Amino acid sequence: MNRPRVILLAVVVAVLALAPFALGNFGVSLLNDIGISALVALGLVLLTGVGGATSFGQAAFVGIAAYATAWLTTAQGYSPWIGLLFALLLTGVAALAIGLLTLRLGGHFLPLSTIAWGLSIALLFGNMQALGSHTGLSKIPALVLGGVSLADPRAMYYLIWVVVGLAVLFCYNVLQSRSGRAIRSLRGGAILLASVGADAFRVRLTLFVLAALLAGVAGWLYAHTNRFVSPSPFDVRASIEYLLMAVAGGLGQLSGAIVGAALVLVMKNALQDVLPMFTQRGGELQAVGFAILFLLLLHYARAGLMGFVTRWTRGRFARKEAAQPPQAPPLPRRELPARGTKLLGVRNAVKRFGGLVAVNDVSFEVAAGEIVGLIGPNGAGKSTMFNLLTGTAPMTSGSVEFLGEDVTGLQQRVIANRGMARTFQHVKLRPHMTLLDNVALGAHGRTHKGLMAAGLRLDRREEAQIMAEAWRQLDRIGLAQRAHELAGSLPLGTQRILEIARALAADPVLLVLDEPAAGLRRKEKQELGELLRKLRAEGVTILIVEHDMDFVMKLVDRLVVMNFGSKLTEGVPAAVRANPDVQAAYLGGPVNTPPAARVEEPPRKAAVGAAA
Numbered sequence: 126m127n128r129p130r131v132i133l134l135a136v137v138v139a140v141l142a143l144a145p146f147a148l149g150n151f152g153v154s155l156l157n158d159i160g161i162s163a164l165v166a167l168g169l170v171l172l173t174g175v176g177g178a179t180s181f182g183q184a185a186f187v188g189i190a191a192y193a194t195a196w197l198t199t200a201q202g203y204s205p206w207i208g209l210l211f212a213l214l215l216t217g218v219a220a221l222a223i224g225l226l227t228l229r230l231g232g233h234f235l236p237l238s239t240i241a242w243g244l245s246i247a248l249l250f251g252n253m254q255a256l257g258s259h260t261g262l263s264k265i266p267a268l269v270l271g272g273v274s275l276a277d278p279r280a281m282y283y284l285i286w287v288v289v290g291l292a293v294l295f296c297y298n299v300l301q302s303r304s305g306r307a308i309r310s311l312r313g314g315a316i317l318l319a320s321v322g323a324d325a326f327r328v329r330l331t332l333f334v335l336a337a338l339l340a341g342v343a344g345w346l347y348a349h350t351n352r353f354v355s356p357s358p359f360d361v362r363a364s365i366e367y368l369l370m371a372v373a374g375g376l377g378q379l380s381g382a383i384v385g386a387a388l389v390l391v392m393k394n395a396l397q398d399v400l401p402m403f404t405q406r407g408g409e410l411q412a413v414g415f416a417i418l419f420l421l422l423l424h425y426a427r428a429g430l431m432g433f434v435t436r437w438t439r440g441r442f443a444r445k446e447a448a449q450p451p452q453a454p455p456l457p458r459r460e461l462p463a464r465g466t467k468l469l470g471v472r473n474a475v476k477r478f479g480g481l482v483a484v485n486d487v488s489f490e491v492a493a494g495e496i497v498g499l500i501g502p503n504g505a506g507k508s509t510m511f512n513l514l515t516g517t518a519p520m521t522s523g524s525v526e527f528l529g530e531d532v533t534g535l536q537q538r539v540i541a542n543r544g545m546a547r548t549f550q551h552v553k554l555r556p557h558m559t560l561l562d563n564v565a566l567g568a569h570g571r572t573h574k575g576l577m578a579a580g581l582r583l584d585r586r587e588e589a590q591i592m593a594e595a596w597r598q599l600d601r602i603g604l605a606q607r608a609h610e611l612a613g614s615l616p617l618g619t620q621r622i623l624e625i626a627r628a629l630a631a632d633p634v635l636l637v638l639d640e641p642a643a644g645l646r647r648k649e650k651q652e653l654g655e656l657l658r659k660l661r662a663e664g665v666t667i668l669i670v671e672h673d674m675d676f677v678m679k680l681v682d683r684l685v686v687m688n689f690g691s692k693l694t695e696g697v698p699a700a701v702r703a704n705p706d707v708q709a710a711y712l713g714g715p716v717n718t719p720p721a722a723r724v725e726e727p728p729r730k731a732a733v734g735a736a737a
């Protein structure tokens with residue numbers, strides 16, 4: 126572990142442990158509020174900062190939990206510890222229901238819907254007589270732990286901050302895991318996740334429920350610290366304040382939740398003290414002050430306070446990355462079908478985009494252990510064909526058989542999990558993640574440990590296996606030395622190769638590569654060719670779209686040629702090269718170009734005629 130990081134952590138823990146001895150009652154209560162708010166902001170750092178889903182309704186979850194425990198302990202006389210279970214159950218169920226209803230909404234609709242349910246839940250609290258309507262519920266019992274009452278804020282302080290510490294540790298563990306990589310990949314669309322066998326909606330829903338449960342723990346602590354609940358601390362204004370905390374601290378880092386909560390609450394208290402000295406309209410001015418802070422942050426400091434700190438300290442306190450792969454047994458491998466048996470069969474595939482027929486009644490087969498090239502001029506429909514057979518896009522008609530089973534209409538992730546791994550014409554990597562993490566994503570479908578296991582570090586064996594596999598694939602493509610660099614720092618050609626490593630981490634039966642050699646230099650192309658031949662020798666089947674005719678002709682066993690959405694011909698490279706129709710399709714001339722020369726097709730629109 127990084128020594129300065131350990132020392133920093135020890136200092137923070139020591140300061141927090143000693144703080145109640147140095148502070149008065151007001152200071153301790155303020156730190157209690159900061160700790161409780163930090164739990165909510167922590168959920169928002171994960172949900173919004175990492176997962177990219179903005180929520181203006183987090184205070185509602187705090188409220189559900191606070192009211193749940195308040196009602197159960199006051200009206201029903203149960204212990205606050207039963208109240209905790211009830212509060213978490215209710216918050217979790219509410220988050221699941223709300224998430225199922227709203228998380229599929231794209232763009233601005235999700236944040237808008239969070240405002241809607243945030244408002245309605247707060248209104249509900251104010252209008253339910255059993256919950257004391259607008260007056261709320263009072264006389265909530267204090268917590269008792271091991272026979273010791275925590276009625277005193279100083280006693281509560283330690284419980285709150287131990288819970289904050291455990292929550293941060295849990296979230297930190299999650300982020301360094303299989304689930305965490307999926308969560309970190311949510312930004313940038315669902316297709317990449319589906320291609321590695323993950324369900325982006327499920328990942329987002331789980332994250333949403335986790336963030337709500339963190340808010341739920343905060344609500345439970347709030348109720349038993351303040352011993353009184355009323356609707357106003359759980360309305361949309363409070364939600365915005367929580368979001369402000371996460372943004373102010375730094376949405377990209379877990380510590381940002383604590384720093385942001387401290388910043389906002391200290392500032393709020395300072396304004397409450399200072400403003401009345403100058404004006405009687407302090408409350409209104411306070412809101413204006415926060416609005417200005419929000420605007421300044423969004424304009425000048427999107428990475429928040431922790432973003433500045435990270436830059437100043439130049440990563441001195443950052444986690445030390447392993448320079449070597451961990452020692453771990455290899456992940457179980459798939460059984461590959463016997464060489465020469467039918468692996469993939471595409472029958473009468475049709476894809477229409479409105480009036481444009483991008484793929485028109487195309488059929489072909491791929492046998493296990495061969496490399497098949499899918500070639501054709503620009504706009505011939507090759508990438509669309511790949512999208513159809515991998516399940517990335519639905520077919521208009523036709524069918525696909527993979528490993529002897531009909532996979533037509535199956536979801537992309539289901540097909541991926543059956544052993545079909547792909548790369549994309551427009552590279553789909555996560556540029557803000559390291560090379561190692563990008564490749565490790567590929568093994569998602571081969572592994573199983575979930576978020577809970579990750580948070581509790583019960584996934585370490587599997588995680589070591591995933592990392593060992595990712596290192597192995599990076600080594601295979603010659604990028605192991607750069608394992609901890611960000612994928613976005615690679616040139617585009619190398620990013621394509623990184624996509625292949627990610628696909629290989631899935632241990633595929635069929636590797637579907639869309640223009641893998643584009644942007645590579647001659648030597649890199651040779652290395653890529655060698656890698657693909659080696660994979661074929663190992664029994665992996667490869668289907669490849671490639672424009673570099675020299676590269677593809679030397680590599681493949683067979684070619685399928687498409688033109689204007691239809692199949693023009695198929696056969697061994699020599700026969701295809703000699704085919705006059707193919708020569709006519711390419712530049713109106715022969716395809717046997719000089720070595721290393723790329724056949725440049727004239728860009729043209731594949732207006733394949735109106736739909737029948």
Ligand SMILES: Nc1ncnc2c1ncn2[C@@H]1O[C@H](COP(=O)(O)OP(=O)(O)OP(=O)(O)O)[C@@H](O)[C@H]1O
Pocket residue numbers: 478481483501502503504505506507508509510550730731732
């Ligand atoms: N989502 C879409 N909506 C509408 N038209 C599309 C869509 N995707 C592809 N097309 C059209 O379908 C046709 C085939 O495109 P496709 O990308 O499959 O060709 P390609 O052979 O892969 O071309 P290239 O070699 O240039 O990548 C093109 O005319 C393209 O504009």
